[in-house]
Amino acid sequence: MKNKKQVVVITLLFIATLFLIGADWANETINRLFHSYFADIAIPFGYYFLLVLLEDKYKPFQKWYVKAAAIFILCSVSETLQYFGIYALAIVFDPLDYGMYALGVVLAAIVDRFIFKRLFSFWQ
Secondary structure, three states: OOOHHHHHHHHHHHHHHHHHHOOOOOOHHHHHHHHHHHHHHHHHHHHHHHHHOOOOOOHHHHOHHHHHHHHHHHHHHHHHHHHOOOOEOEOOOOOHHHHHHHHHHHHHHHHHHHHHHHHOOOOO
16 A cells, blocks of 8 residues: 555445444344444544544644544534434434544544554554
8 A cells, every 4th residue: 555545545445344244143232232333433433534634734633632532522512412402423312422432533543553553654
């Protein structure tokens, strides 16, 4: 791979593939957890990497914690709006979603700072 854009696109396509495959093949508990929380982890994960594509143009996004905070705040505002009956990103309020958003952002930061940085020489 030659650049970050290719890595991000492939990562997002992988996430989309997981959505399509789903968890109907799994037992009832795994299936329920997948349908309840997979998107709450995958969406902030994907958003984080979309911000990676902007970090060269917008200097504040070069810091992983700025990207993580921005995405967590965006998702949390969406969840809070759901509580008040204003639907953004989803239509069901679940307080556990805040934890799933945090998990998604933390996983993205780990992949960004530790895994991709070691796998790809162009990743900073």
